[in-house]
Amino acid sequence: MDQPVLDSLARFCAEQRQAFTPEAWRRRGGADGRTIAVVAKYLSMTSWYGHEDELMHIASEIDPAVSDDAGFNMESQAIGFDLQHFSASVRYRLALHKVGKTTEPS
DSSP: OOHHHHHHHHHHHHHHHHSOOHHHHHHHHTTOHHHHHHHHHHHHTOSSSOOHHHHHHHHHHHOGGGSSHHHHHHHHHHHTOOHHHHHHHHHHHHHHHHTTOOSOOO
């Protein structure tokens, strides 16, 4: 998964944490369902993001293969999902929002 895609997903997820809309995830899932399902499943397993039940449902609805841990691991490897970078990027954007910065430094 390339950097621009990962960054776009991180921005989307940070925005969604503040104003969660399941339909936005479903619409975005149309473009690349497997990726959105992996992201939703990952975030549903964290203790810091929130919306666990909704995200788990969305992930299973978009791509049932990610429902269990083995499927999640296989799908995330298949798309080249850099979990550590993604997690850090989402958390960074959430921290920016918390301190009132709506734009990122260039």
